[in-house]
Amino acid sequence: MGPISEFFSIQNTEYGGRACFSNTALARGTVILDADECLGESISYEFRKEICHFCFLYNYGKKMKWRIGAFEMEQLEPGTNWKGFRGAGLWFCSQQCRDAFLRQEHVVELIQGYENLLHALQITQKSGSPQKTDEQKLNSFLISSELIDRQWEQLQENWIKHVLRLKPNKRILQCPHITEETYCCARSVCTSLFQLKHLDSTSLTKRSFDVLQSNELSKISRFPILLSFQIAVYQVLYILLPPSLHSQLSVPLFRHIMGTEYGNAFGIWQAGESIDDREYLGYRLIPQASFFNHSCDPNIDKIANGRKMSFILNRDVQPGTQLCIAYNCNLKLPVADRRHVMKENWFFDCLCEKCSSELQTIHKCLF
Ligand SMILES: C[S@@+](CC[C@H](N)C(=O)[O-])C[C@H]1O[C@@H](n2cnc3c(N)ncnc32)[C@H](O)[C@@H]1O
Secondary structure, eight states, X not given: OOOSOSSEEEEEOSSSSEEEEESSOBOTTOEEEEEOOOSEEEEOGGGTTTBOTTTXXXXXXXXXXXXXXXXXXXXXXXXXXXXXXXXXXXXXXXXHHHHHHHTSTTHHXXXXXXXXXXXXXXXXXXXXXXXXOOHHHHXXXXXXXXXHHHHHHHXXXXXXXXXXXXXXXXXXXXXXXXXXHXXXXXXXXXXXXXXXXXXXXXXXXXXXXXXOOOOHHHHHHHOTHHHHHHHHHHHHHHHHSOHHHHTTOOHHHHHHHHHHHHHHOEEEEOTTSOTTTSOEEEEEEOGGGOOOOBOSSOSEEEEEETTEEEEEESSOBOTTOEEOBOOSOOTTSOHHHHHHHHHHHHOSOOOOHHHHHHHHHXXXXXX
């Protein structure tokens, strides 16, 4: 994959896949990585108007003032009729953030994708509630990788072939009911498809994304209902993406996006509150920053500043030291509770140095 930073390299560990190790002795305060290239983000539906879509500012529930209107769209793409444009479900904290968002090359494709999804959500919301899903039944399936593969094969063999046989104007009828969750997830995949389409294939983000660890099986095994949810998101995108992004959508890429976002995404949190009190606002995927393992005694602090995420050493380290961050967990909890949080939220048994040594101590006391 090539180097990510001059300060560290990625190596295998015995306990938890790959991790980052310092190349030299490093001093406390060293910024070992500044990352601002996001491959996708998802803002929770209830907070969609309260978070700046560009810098992720959240101002204690205040609605963001800036939107994109038909006027801005006409400037971006003159000659297209933008009457009836709904703003693509985007809110910004300032004109600067809105303009920075609009300055992205080819951004009209992305806005068109968001707008289609928003339009479809609004139609579904007007048409009343969907048939109730039998969550209990869906969650009782015994999941294996073969079963997941089979479901996707069936989608390709049956549903996609059926849709392709229909006239384009009839395909919309095959779109599943869109919930707020489907909408948010589809939007996030839409962003990833857009970014991946326009990223240089040798860029660090692209190279990192390609080799991210997928947690598809562990997550779906824990919540089998997610398999049908993900298939529904795929169907929504298949029907609603504009042609420029539709051409990017394939089952393997979609599965990689969905499988990797779960274990690698960074939460977007309300700033300035304690870990137990702050609001969870959404998440974003920053592939080059996704090779840090978790430690319950992390030597790296992660600081979010607008779109940028900085990773800063909180102590001096020797060459070859593993550089770890803390995933979202209250580190003051006892070892069993911390490990429970990691298992429930991140689907792994934490084997960081602190947990290993505390577990050994408990073991020695008991036996
Ligand atoms: C964000 S990724 C970190 C990079 C990952 N190790 C890799 O090879 O791509 C998170 C995954 O790393 C592993 N991991 C991270 N911290 C760990 C820990 N303290 N104990 C065990 N596994 C860990 C888990 O498999 C987790 O799902």
